[in-house]
Amino acid sequence: MVDLAETLVDMVDAADWAMFSKNGGDATAQSVLIARAATGRRKIVKIKEGYHGVAAWMQEDRPGTTPADTEHVLEIPWNDLEAFQALIDQHPNDIACFISSAYEHSLFRDNVLPADGYWEGIEALCRKHGIVLIIDEVRTGFRINLRGANVEYGFTPDLICFGKAIANGFPLAALVGSDSMKDAAKEVYFTGTQFFNAAPMAAARATLLELQKIDGAQMMTDYGNSLNKGLVAVAASHGYDFIASGVPAMPYYRIEASSLKLHSAWVDHCVSRGLYLLAVHNNFVSTAHSEKDLKKILEIADDAFNALGSPSSQALAG
Amino acid sequence: MVDLAETLVDMVDAADWAMFSKNGGDATAQSVLIARAATGRRKIVKIKEGYHGVAAWMQEDRPGTTPADTEHVLEIPWNDLEAFQALIDQHPNDIACFISSAYEHSLFRDNVLPADGYWEGIEALCRKHGIVLIIDEVRTGFRINLRGANVEYGFTPDLICFGKAIANGFPLAALVGSDSMKDAAKEVYFTGTQFFNAAPMAAARATLLELQKIDGAQMMTDYGNSLNKGLVAVAASHGYDFIASGVPAMPYYRIEASSLKLHSAWVDHCVSRGLYLLAVHNNFVSTAHSEKDLKKILEIADDAFNALGSPSSQALAG
Numbered sequence: 186m187v188d189l190a191e192t193l194v195d196m197v198d199a200a201d202w203a204m205f206s207k208n209g210g211d212a213t214a215q216s217v218l219i220a221r222a223a224t225g226r227r228k229i230v231k232i233k234e235g236y237h238g239v240a241a242w243m244q245e246d247r248p249g250t251t252p253a254d255t256e257h258v259l260e261i262p263w264n265d266l267e268a269f270q271a272l273i274d275q276h277p278n279d280i281a282c283f284i285s286s287a288y289e290h291s292l293f294r295d296n297v298l299p300a301d302g303y304w305e306g307i308e309a310l311c312r313k314h315g316i317v318l319i320i321d322e323v324r325t326g327f328r329i330n331l332r333g334a335n336v337e338y339g340f341t342p343d344l345i346c347f348g349k350a351i352a353n354g355f356p357l358a359a360l361v362g363s364d365s366m367k368d369a370a371k372e373v374y375f376t377g378t379q380f381f382n383a384a385p386m387a388a389a390r391a392t393l394l395e396l397q398k399i400d401g402a403q404m405m406t407d408y409g410n411s412l413n414k415g416l417v418a419v420a421a422s423h424g425y426d427f428i429a430s431g432v433p434a435m436p437y438y439r440i441e442a443s444s445l446k447l448h449s450a451w452v453d454h455c456v457s458r459g460l461y462l463l464a465v466h467n468n469f470v471s472t473a474h475s476e477k478d479l480k481k482i483l484e485i486a487d488d489a490f491n492a493l494g495s496p497s498s499q500a501l502a503g
Numbered sequence: 504m505v506d507l508a509e510t511l512v513d514m515v516d517a518a519d520w521a522m523f524s525k526n527g528g529d530a531t532a533q534s535v536l537i538a539r540a541a542t543g544r545r546k547i548v549k550i551k552e553g554y555h556g557v558a559a560w561m562q563e564d565r566p567g568t569t570p571a572d573t574e575h576v577l578e579i580p581w582n583d584l585e586a587f588q589a590l591i592d593q594h595p596n597d598i599a600c601f602i603s604s605a606y607e608h609s610l611f612r613d614n615v616l617p618a619d620g621y622w623e624g625i626e627a628l629c630r631k632h633g634i635v636l637i638i639d640e641v642r643t644g645f646r647i648n649l650r651g652a653n654v655e656y657g658f659t660p661d662l663i664c665f666g667k668a669i670a671n672g673f674p675l676a677a678l679v680g681s682d683s684m685k686d687a688a689k690e691v692y693f694t695g696t697q698f699f700n701a702a703p704m705a706a707a708r709a710t711l712l713e714l715q716k717i718d719g720a721q722m723m724t725d726y727g728n729s730l731n732k733g734l735v736a737v738a739a740s741h742g743y744d745f746i747a748s749g750v751p752a753m754p755y756y757r758i759e760a761s762s763l764k765l766h767s768a769w770v771d772h773c774v775s776r777g778l779y780l781l782a783v784h785n786n787f788v789s790t791a792h793s794e795k796d797l798k799k800i801l802e803i804a805d806d807a808f809n810a811l812g813s814p815s816s817q818a819l820a821g
Contacts, residue, residue, distance in 0.1 A: 207525040207674060208695035218559070218567030227569045239693050240558065241536070242572075248690040249536030251545045254560075256571040323696075349696050356525060356674050356697030372566040375557050377526035378641075378667050379674030 186381060189390045193361055196393060198332045199342050200361035204370065206380045209323030209348030210238020212360040213284065215375045216344045217242070219362070220282035220317035223369035227257045228280045230272055230316075234291045235260075237284060237321050237346075263289040263297055266306040273314050282317040283307060287325050287334035288431065292465050295439060296431030304340040311343075317366070323348040323358070324467070327393070328434040331402050350469075353392040355385035396472070402434065405470045408479070409433025412470065415483045423490035424497075437467040447499055454489035504699060507708045511679055514711060516650045517660050518679035522688065524698045527641030527666030528556020530678040531602065533693045534662045535560070537680070538600035538635035541687035545575045546598045548590055548634075552609045553578075555602060555639050555664075581607040581615055584624040591632050600635040601625060605643050605652035606749065610783050613757060614749030622658040629661075635684070641666040641676070642785070645711070646752040649720050668787075671710040673703035714790070720752065723788045726797070727751025730788065733801045741808040742815075755785040765817055772807035 190203040206212055217229055229242065237243050241254035259276070261268035263285075273280060285307075289297040311318040319342060322334055326347040330337040333345055343366050348358035356379075362370060396402070413429035413436055420427030426441035440448045449464040460482055462468055493499070508521040524530055535547055547560065555561050559572035577594070579586035581603075591598060603625075607615040629636040637660060640652055644665040648655040651663055661684050666676035674697075680688060714720070731747035731754055738745030744759035758766045763782065770782040778800055780786055811817070 208529075208697050210695055211526075214557075214559070220567075221569065222567035227571075239532075239695065241532070241560065244536075244692060247692045248687070249538075249540035251539065251575060253545075253571045253574040257569060354700070356700055356703075358697075369566070374562060374565045377528055377557065379526050379676075382672070382674055385674075 186383075186386055189359075189386045189393075192390050192393050193347075193359060196331060196397065197345065197361055198336050199345055199363060200333075201364045202367055202370065203359050203361045204375075205386065206358045206360070206375070206377060207356050208238065209321070209346060209358050210240060210243075211375075211377070211380075212323065212346035212348055212358040213237040213243075213319075213321055214240045215360050215373070216284065216319045216346055217282060218373040218375060219344065219360075219366055219369045220284075220319060222373050223317055223366055224281045224315060226279050226281035228259055228272075228276050229257060230259045230261060230269065230280055230283045232263050232285050232289065233260045235263075235285060235289075235321075236291070237323075264300045264303050266303065266310070269307065269310055273310060273316075278315075280314065280316050282319050283311055284319040284321060286321045286323075287329060287338060290324060290431055290435065290437065290467050293445065294437075295428060296435075296437040296467060298431070299338055304335070304338045308340040308342075317344065318342045319344045319346065321346045324469075325432070325435065326351055327396055328402055328405055328470075329432050331393075331396055331400070351392065352385045352389035355388035356382075357385040357389050359389070399472060401472045404472050405434035406432070408474050409436055409470045411479060412436070412474075412482065415479065416486055419483055419486045420490065422487070423493075424495055425490065431467055434470045435467045436470070438462065443496075443499070447493070451489055451493050454492040455485055458485045458488055460485040460489075504701075504704055507677075507704045507711075510708050510711050511665075511677060514649060514715065515663065515679055516654050517663055517681060518651075519682040520685055520688065521677050521679045522693075523704065524676045524678070524693070524695060525674050526556065527639070527664060527676050528558060528561075529693075529695070529698075530641065530664035530666055530676040531555040531561075531637075531639055532558045533678050533691065534602065534637045534664055535600060536691040536693060537662065537678075537684055537687045538602075538637060540691050541635055541684055542599045542633060544597050544599035546577055546590075546594050547575060548577045548579060548587065548598055548601045550581050550603050550607065551578045553581075553603060553607075553639075554609070555641075582618045582621050584621065584628070587625065587628055591628060591634075596633075598632065598634050600637050601629055602637040602639060604639045604641075605647060605656060608642060608749055608753065608755065608785050611763065612755075613746060614753075614755040614785060616749070617656055622653070622656045626658040626660075635662065636660045637662045637664065639664045642753065642787075643750070644669055645714055646720055646723055646788075647750050649711075649714055649718070669710065670703045670707035673706040674700075675703040675707050677707070717790065719790045722790050723752035724750070726792050727754055727788045729797060730754070730792075730800065733797065734804055737801055737804045738808065740805070741811075742813055743808065749785055752788045753785045754788070756780065761814075761817065765811070769807055769811050772810040773803055776803045776806055778803040778807075 193203040452464040767782040
């Protein structure tokens with residue numbers, strides 16, 4: 186555990202300490218407890234439809250939740266500094282934290298990168314008003330930048346939540362933070378029987394050291410760029426505009442000017458041919474993906490467009 | 504996953520279905536969502552100081568929580584049917600669930616078994632008032648009765664939460680329930696990236712089948728009884744009254760008529776001699792404990808009492 190914490194602190198710019206749990210949602214729940222403990226404030230600001238796990242405070246209006254669960258959760262649209270400023274004005278000295286992924290990767294729509302100056306603006310507002318800045322890197326962790334997505338986007342968060350691929354499939358999540366959050370992190374009560382299993386921690390350490398050795402984030406970015414370019418070209422050869430949004434290591438795909446139904450039909454054709462893509466969620470590139478895989482993916486994609494038929498036949502069918 | 508669910512449904516009387524997560528606290532959080540979804544009610548009734556994980560609704564007044572987190576959490580003393588009836592009267596048609604461990608195993612004090620008629624009374628009140636009955640077997644699971652602690656205590660819960668030892672050290676938790684809860688269980692949103700790892704599920708299935716084969720609960724109960732008897736005898740030979748409370752497979756130990764400080768000092772003497780006991784929490788017996796271990800435990804306990812000195816020397820020191 187200490188070895189892994191040291192690896193994270195060495196690797197991640199914003200990390201002065203690390204704590205461990207099992208799922209990304211554990212790390213986000215813990216981050217909010219820490220932010221509230223550090224500030225003595227109640228309100229959480231998040232991005233509209235931003236996903237941070239299944240704790241009741243994240244499940245607005247879902248079955249089994251009560252209005253009290255989300256009483257102190259506020260939302261703003263992505264890339265909207267004015268909306269953040271407005272909430273700060275409406276709730277003076279009561280916003281404990283701003284929690285967000287590094288860019289918008291919601292379901293069912295194009296993912297959106299941060300606008301120029303957005304993260305700088307968010308950071309400035311957080312600093313000015315004593316708001317804890319939390320980045321949820323559960324999906325993006327070690328895919329954009331091994332030192333933290335914030336390094337890529339030019340800002341410094343107080344807390345970063347990691348999960349998913351951190352231990353290459355073994356169950357682990359990590360919360361890392363700055364020295365300024367350390368006292369609050371010590372103060373909050375957050376534990377679980379399974380948080381401290383040794384095998385996932387050993388797996389995480391081996392994974393992180395290997396990612397550093399091979400520059401995994403760069404590998405996945407390069408591969409994602411090739412994959413996106415290839416799929417756009419294959420689609421174009423069938424008369425379709427293919428959109429790849431988000432970061433290259435985690436592309437969200439959509440066929441332009443078509444319904445989700447048509448895109449899902451194309452994805453179904455891919456899946457039935459052995460290419461597992463997602464219609465509603467971003468896909469994930471891995472360092473295990475090879476040039477051979479790329480060739481195979483583009484062949485299957487091509488064959489799936491054949492099965493789908495031309496845009497004009499689709500327009501007639503629609 | 505399906506194999507493990509079938510094993511649980513075969514093994515646990517009250518289980519018609521099973522869902523999986525990582526920590527006991529996941530299962531308890533999920534159980535409460537299901538109870539609220541099933542009833543459309545808000546209030547949770549739990550036992551005073553009963554522990555069900557680190558979700559904010561369980562953390563009254565702890566750093567980082569807000570009053571809204573526990574707004575709908577009500578508490579009653581253990582073994583107190585009248586207090587439950589009083590809450591039902593105060594909150595007509597607004598109590599979604601009663602959640603409790605099978606017996607009281609709080610920290611820092613003797614554990615308390617259910618009084619005669621207690622669980623029958625709780626079940627009757629739950630049925631009469633449409634309250635979902637949830638048993639938290641995260642600690643007791645498969646230690647009291649392989650078919651569920653409720654079978655031992657003569658009642659039928661709607662939901663049972665399992666965790667900790669279910670997969671013999673691999674991270675896994677399970678929520679099982681009755682058919683009447685199935686629709687609500689389907690309706691609630693509860694998921695996590697790591698909930699569905701295959702290895703912990705295979706480990707859990709192997710563990711449960713082995714526990715059935717060897718009647719693990721009976722083995723641990725028999726061993727716990729021998730252990731308790733032996734420790735009481737060793738303590739008596741040094742002039743101490745030694746109390747073992749709770750179920751034999753999970754004994755809470757205390758030196759009678761002494762401060763926690765003295766008990767902790769004795770435990771420290773044990774730990775420094777290679778016997779890992781807990782001063783504030785129940786201990787756990789395992790099917791791996793042997794007769795040889797028992798002999799060794801009693802030798803160390805004896806030696807630790809020697810190091811502690813006699814009750815009269817303690818009284819002088821105190």
